[in-house]
């Protein structure tokens with residue numbers, strides 16, 4: 195069976211499912227997204243792409259953008275980043291504050307909100323708010339064949355700013371431990387704008403393909419980061435990419451993955467495929483309900499889990 199046929203099977207299976215999770219409602223524009231949307235895109239190692247459903251419709255990638263912020267921060271300051279954020283799973287919700295007090299304002303990892311806010315603060319110190327936003331766009335846009343609607347949605351960023359009290363609390367709290375260097379408004383501004391990156395599954399699978407190859411984009415041949423940074427990012431995706439559901443994602447799907455509250459997930463089969471899925475309804479952990487199930491199905495059909503011993507046969 196071809197990959198395209200497998201994707202069509204998966205989309206067929208989920209088309210009429212009524213239990214689709216709940217769209218994120220704490221960021222007003224995300225609350226209006228149609229929960230029946232479903233798209234999937236797979237880029238293979240040779241750059242070939244397969245898509246199904248709403249794979250060309252742009253959505254808010256939210257926390258998936260933390261991958262790109264982290265890529266830039268590692269390239270900017272290297273290992274110095276790890277003095278300000280750790281490399282360990284948190285076992286708590288994406289927006290949790292509880293560990294910060296007993297751990298002196300040092301977040302567990304760069305994929306929970308507190309950690310991503312530190313990454314944003316690093317980028318603000320290094321580039322300034324405006325230039326850092328441009329750096330993020332300049333990182334992702336050249337990695338896809340068609341980047342014209344990859345934008346930062348200012349309305350999403352603004353509306354999140356107006357309701358983002360929890361993120362403001364996290365930054366303020368870390369500042370009391372001197373783990374935020376800039377005025378909190380600046381760090382938050384970059385964070386909200388980064389989260390408001392908008393692209394389709396088709397584009398996201400192409401943009402993420404530099405992780406699949408271990409550092410370069412298979413479409414353009416362009417080197418994106420170092421192999422060490424790509425490996426670090428994927429290890430963190432495996433351990434922390436789905437917050438307090440990262441363990442069950444690793445068991446069910448077995449691929450490094452990163453979710454966002456817009457309902458997207460980017461998952462990487464190293465050396466094999468870069469996969470993006472979008473279904474806006476979320477489970478209780480804030481990860482796409484059907485997106486996770488679709489990835490689980492894909493791996494059952496292809497054997498792509500990194501924990502499969504099939505390649506040893």
Ligand SMILES: NC(=O)CC[C@H](N)C(=O)O
Pocket residue numbers: 255256257258288289307354361389453454455456480
């Ligand atoms: N998990 C997510 O996608 C969270 C991102 C969102 N912008 C927030 O900070 O709450």
